Amino acid sequence: MPFKLPFKQVDVFTSEGFKGNPVAVINCLGINESEVTKDQLQAVANWTNLSETTFIFKPSSDQFDYKLRIFTPKNELPFAGHPTIGSCKAFLEFTNQIGKKDVVYQECGVGRVELTIKGKLISFQGEQTIVEDIADDVAKGYAQTLGVTPIETVKLLKVGPNWVVILVDEAQLCYNSNPDFAKISQISNVNDHTGIILGGKKKGTTNEYEMRAFAPVINVDEDPVCGSGALAFIRYLKDAEKIEATSEIKITQGGRLGRNGQISGIVKVHEDGKYTYHVGGDSLTVIEGQILL
Structure with missing residues (x-):
């Protein structure tokens, strides 16, 4: 039986709908990552046909807020910028934490990514370039x-x-x-x-x-x-x-x-x-619903 999971499409690096870069975000916090296969996730990303589709899972430890897996229509990525910001926005909305967090820690293929929230602006830090x-x-x-x-x-x-x-x-x-x-x-x-x-x-x-x-x-x-x-x-x-x-x-x-x-x-x-490099922007949710996985 397929899972019915919350879904959002977030427009990133814009405060005006449909002028930024969309990312599809699926909320998998309610299931275990082992319950789905990489092929299943890749199939969803191929179907959405966006540059990236992401899946938010429970993190591996309490040093993270969530684990993010990022897929293009063709393959999985260890990290990507606009999906990181859009997924953070979606995570805050999925968990009713808009306005309640200043810092979020994302687990992904490159390790821990720190995101800072100031009003509508979400920024990620990239120091390991x-x-x-x-x-x-x-x-x-x-x-x-x-x-x-x-x-x-x-x-x-x-x-x-x-x-x-x-x-x-x-x-x-x-x-x-x-x-x-x-x-x-x-x-x-x-x-x-x-x-x-x-x-x-x-x-x-x-x-x-x-x-x-x-x-x-x-x-x-x-x-x-x-x-x-x-x-x-x-x-x-x-x-x-x-x-x-x-x-x-x-x-x-x-x-x-x-x-x-x-x-x-x-x-x-x-x-x-040492130097750290920070990239940020506004984002807004333009589609909400559910997806069967």
């Missing part, structure tokens, strides 16, 4: 698929997903890019990359950027508003000395897809000299 060089021919291949010229060294940022980050001279070049998705997918598949984060600074601003995310290798040609991509992009900007710590970064994304995603980010410096 890994930065790696990539081969020149791979970097040039990606740039050619986008028809752009990078202004800084192209880097690989491992933030759960493995994003290749490319910075161009200004926002309009980013916005106007017309990617060759088949070639991006081919290069990403060979190199075990999730895809490309492309960004450019807005003219006349200090810390405002346009960003786009391309991941055709996981069946997401262009992600409308991408939290893990924003995390990778902010870390990249910091390492390239384009932004300073404690400065707020504003990122817009999704215009080419008819969206108006708004992402806020900040780099924090701690007393021990």
Whole structure:
């Protein structure tokens, strides 16, 4: 007999419905994770056909508030940004804790993720980003698929997903890019990359950027508003000395897809000299119901 489970679809990185990035969230707190199979969860994610579908389970210990499993239509991810924020919003609504919590701890494939709630803004902290060089021919291949010229060294940022980050001279070049998705997918598949984060600074601003995310290798040609991509992009900007710590970064994304995603980010410096990277935004529930699993 199938389980009848609460379901929400949350629009993330927006305060205006249908202008952000949707995530489907299924509340599995009432069942044991062992009662369902990975194939069952993957089938739901394939059916919703959203960039990500998540399942909230009971955590493995009391150091977490919940355990999150994240699926694209094709595979399971250890972490993803907008599903983390949207699922946190859904968890607070499912458990009637809106306005009652300032911090939530999510268990997922990358370990513990700390989320901070301030009013409508939910932010996640990503401190375990890994930065790696990539081969020149791979970097040039990606740039050619986008028809752009990078202004800084192209880097690989491992933030759960493995994003290749490319910075161009200004926002309009980013916005106007017309990617060759088949070639991006081919290069990403060979190199075990999730895809490309492309960004450019807005003219006349200090810390405002346009960003786009391309991941055709996981069946997401262009992600409308991408939290893990924003995390990778902010870390990249910091390492390239384009932004300073404690400065707020504003990122817009999704215009080419008819969206108006708004992402806020900040780099924090701690007393021990370490940096942490924080990405956040508004979100709202646009669909509620039940799903049979």
